[in-house]
Amino acid sequence: MDHSKLDYSKSGKLSEIKINWAKPEEVETFAKTVKHYRQDKISHDDFRRFRLQHGAYGSRMTEDYSMVRIKIPAGEIHPRQLEKIADLSEYYSIGSAHVSTRQNIQLHWVILEDVSEVMRGLAEVGLTTREACGNTVRNVMCSPLANVCPNEEFDPTPYAIATAKFLLRNPLCQSLPRKFKINYTCCDDHGMARIADIGLIPQHKEIDGKIKKGFKVFLGGGLGNWSSVGYQLEEFTPEDDLLYTILAVIKLFDRLGNRKNMARNRLRYLVNEMGWEKFRSIFLKKRQVTRTTQSIIHKLDVDDTPQEYTPPVVSVETSSTPAGYSRWLKTNTLKQKQDGFRVVFLAFEAGDITSNHLRMIAQIAREFSAEGKIRNGFIQNMALRWVAESELSRLYSKLVEVGLAKTGALTMASPIGCTGTTSCNLAITNSHRLAKEIQRKFLELGLDNDEALQDSSIKISGCPNSCGQHEIATIGFYGGGGRSGKDMYPLYTMQLGGRADGEARLGATCIRMPAKRVIPAILKIIDVFKSERKQNETLSSWIQKIVEGKGETNVKSVRDIKNILEPLTKAPLIKEDKDFFMDYGIGESYHVKTGKGECAA
Amino acid sequence: MGKSNSTTIDVDSLRSSIRDKSVRVIDIRKEEEYKQDHIPGSVNLPLATLLSDDSPEKIVQLVNSFGIDDETPVVVYDNTFGALASRVAWTLEYIGHSDVSLLDVTFDTWKKICLETTREINDYPKKEHSIKLRPEILATANYLETAKKKNGSILVDNRERLNYLEQHIPGAINIPYRMLSSSEKILKPKEELKRLFQNRNISSDSELVTYCGSVGTLSGLGYYALKKAEMGNTKLYVHSFKEWKSLEKPTETQESAHYWDLSAE
Structure with missing residues (x-):
């Protein structure tokens, strides 16, 4: 081993943790409150609200276990923090952690009485679970490509961090009618700005001969029951108005949100019931009032000190690069706007990662990323940014060596699968495992390397709620139950043509597909696409045409696809094919079983 | 010494x-x-x-x-x-x-x-x-069957969480062996262990029995962790879950959840 590299990686100068999100006294309070709850000194409902406020979600069929959701504001995480999470996952969870679609890291099946210990460990490295669940402002997201995206006008990261700082533990956000999500992204192409309660895209505008910073702001988007694409508030929201805008939306939601009916109580219901124009005019007044009546002048604490970068270590090794390098380069990396650097995405299976791999990623980030940290992505993955192009082959060798070089990170071969029946109370199907099965199949068939499929996506939810974001997938699925005679089987409703970029739209419902036929159905669609497509057409653009009813050959509409897939949906007799009636994963024959959701708690 | x-x-x-x-x-x-x-x-x-x-x-x-x-x-x-x-x-x-x-x-x-x-x-x-x-530090399958009822014993399963969820001795609580160690030492400091156990409602006058998968190694560590934290009267079920199953004694399962599929192993 080259010792200069080792020293560099140990120097850790850039991996200093600058922001402390934690508040150690919350650890003691949590431990004490659990005791009081067990002694019946506080009611179940009060305890549940408290638990969720502190980031601990009940587990499937039991409240004795928690899913502990660690907030990672803007998705930025330091090597030391990853190492701590690795330890905590071994001590108190299942030895694996999970990267969520909202850039959180989750530890599952933690015993309720141990949650305070997890919080204690997190506080040691400046992390918190506070307001990661419950009716609060959830993790403030920021594009994993922020600051390196070639399309972006400026880096939104400092704004995302400042927003998170301002709102965390803010009295205003302690008892909202429902959860509230804020997403910053880098540009129109990469991100989720249109499917959040507040979505923001950085934008420059010339005003009075001066270039001003500001944002394109979208309101009232979101997935789930009554999914909606957000409305753009105005042409340009100047930087100075950012905080007032955010505050005014939250205050309006707080005041007007439908507290009587939790199930219809996200900002999007308010906007849709009122109508966008009316909402907008009330909002504008509210913002005006907010601007003029804030007793203290609030300002976001935007830290725009330029980030330091350690010049990359020039590799002296000339050892050969393992096979598969070009495939990995194509399917897992993107060029940064800064010459000579790339972003490298690490693909997991449905966001699951072992404690050992977490430790390795921490080490690799220190060694290979000039910013010395990691960003959680939007699709249950992680991004290693600021990797010098000259170091890429060495990094690839390293990733192969430790088993982190799975290809297809940025392709259809890395499906999203929500937690499903692995731990969620509301789940109807094992969407989590299905995502893993699809990924394995795609990699086995080399489909990640197929350029025509690269801009497509597969996203799976285990129930009609949208934690798996199925409505914005090229091919999306949500779980349900089917019946053949007296026998039940797991199935998925397939939706086509969803997307979350500048052309955001929700997927069109196509067909209900038995769980064990989902993979053949996807492969069938790919086959049909290949025989039908025009030159250079991608699956995503082909499906787009079909969803709009503009298919040009034999397949013209979603109905045509439905007809093609119909034969796959036929249920066999249970004695002929028992497997058809079982969901993925170890278990008995299928029956729908759900508990009470805590989303609306 | x-x-x-x-x-x-x-x-x-x-x-x-x-x-x-x-x-x-x-x-x-x-x-x-x-x-x-x-x-x-x-x-x-x-x-x-x-x-x-x-x-x-x-x-x-x-x-x-x-x-x-x-x-x-x-x-x-x-x-x-x-x-x-x-x-x-x-x-x-x-x-x-x-x-x-x-x-x-x-x-x-x-x-x-x-x-x-x-x-x-x-x-x-x-x-x-x-x-x-010293029979008082040994637990047998027969002893376990009645210990909980008779002595209010706390059964401690020291295997990893997923194994425990899948199957365990009825009424056992789970303290995975990894929870007992720190990154440098085989056991966490005494005060820390004490806190972990107290969180779990284990006190110095509890009777405790540790067990693990087969021969009493992980649960041996569990035994010493409890001892280090001065937690009462501790016994080791030395033949552990392997024997329990071979004797076809009852077990308990966390049902209706596919938790294994969350593991990235």
Whole structure:
């Protein structure tokens, strides 16, 4: 081993943790409150609200276990923090952690009485679970490509961090009618700005001969029951108005949100019931009032000190690069706007990662990323940014060596699968495992390397709620139950043509597909696409045409696809094919079983 | 070194005891590993040798051959996060040895901090150890069946979480062995362990029984963690879940959840 590299990686100068999100006294309070709850000194409902406020979600069929959701504001995480999470996952969870679609890291099946210990460990490295669940402002997201995206006008990261700082533990956000999500992204192409309660895209505008910073702001988007694409508030929201805008939306939601009916109580219901124009005019007044009546002048604490970068270590090794390098380069990396650097995405299976791999990623980030940290992505993955192009082959060798070089990170071969029946109370199907099965199949068939499929996506939810974001997938699925005679089987409703970029739209419902036929159905669609497509057409653009009813050959509409897939949906007799009636994963024959959701708690 | 109510011993104390020749150190690793290098003065007792016949008579024979009598302080170490060493230490306690402790780091850590090792094989004059069995630290399947009802015993399953969720002895609580260690030491500091157990409603007057998958290693570590935290009256169900299942005793499962599919292993 080259010792200069080792020293560099140990120097850790850039991996200093600058922001402390934690508040150690919350650890003691949590431990004490659990005791009081067990002694019946506080009611179940009060305890549940408290638990969720502190980031601990009940587990499937039991409240004795928690899913502990660690907030990672803007998705930025330091090597030391990853190492701590690795330890905590071994001590108190299942030895694996999970990267969520909202850039959180989750530890599952933690015993309720141990949650305070997890919080204690997190506080040691400046992390918190506070307001990661419950009716609060959830993790403030920021594009994993922020600051390196070639399309972006400026880096939104400092704004995302400042927003998170301002709102965390803010009295205003302690008892909202429902959860509230804020997403910053880098540009129109990469991100989720249109499917959040507040979505923001950085934008420059010339005003009075001066270039001003500001944002394109979208309101009232979101997935789930009554999914909606957000409305753009105005042409340009100047930087100075950012905080007032955010505050005014939250205050309006707080005041007007439908507290009587939790199930219809996200900002999007308010906007849709009122109508966008009316909402907008009330909002504008509210913002005006907010601007003029804030007793203290609030300002976001935007830290725009330029980030330091350690010049990359020039590799002296000339050892050969393992096979598969070009495939990995194509399917897992993107060029940064800064010459000579790339972003490298690490693909997991449905966001699951072992404690050992977490430790390795921490080490690799220190060694290979000039910013010395990691960003959680939007699709249950992680991004290693600021990797010098000259170091890429060495990094690839390293990733192969430790088993982190799975290809297809940025392709259809890395499906999203929500937690499903692995731990969620509301789940109807094992969407989590299905995502893993699809990924394995795609990699086995080399489909990640197929350029025509690269801009497509597969996203799976285990129930009609949208934690798996199925409505914005090229091919999306949500779980349900089917019946053949007296026998039940797991199935998925397939939706086509969803997307979350500048052309955001929700997927069109196509067909209900038995769980064990989902993979053949996807492969069938790919086959049909290949025989039908025009030159250079991608699956995503082909499906787009079909969803709009503009298919040009034999397949013209979603109905045509439905007809093609119909034969796959036929249920066999249970004695002929028992497997058809079982969901993925170890278990008995299928029956729908759900508990009470805590989303609306 | 003092009478070991201390459960674990740190490297400095052990080194000074070795210098004084006031301690017998037992290395639990495989013979070939021991032959390569070991802590100076230590003798080798591979766990497999002990498990092949762990009758008190046989154990006393081994102990005698290492030159250990009732008064010899013993320190045990391994390279398996203390679990194998715990099983041996417990066995010595069971035959009535009262001064046995665990080295608080593994052999790898010992080497990593550049402490002395040797290849020299040690032979000590044979001694005579008595047998005064301590049944109160042993639990059997039969005992377990009624212990909870009769004594309000707390059953502690020291296996990993997913194994526990899948199947465990009815009523057992789960304290995975990894929860007991820190990144440097085989056991967390006493105060920390105390806090963990107290969070779980375990107190110094609880009766506790630890078990794990098969031979009482992980649960041996569990046994010493509880002891270190001064948690009451602790027993080891030495034949653990493997025996329990082979006896077709009842088990409990966390049902209706596919938790295994969350593992990235």
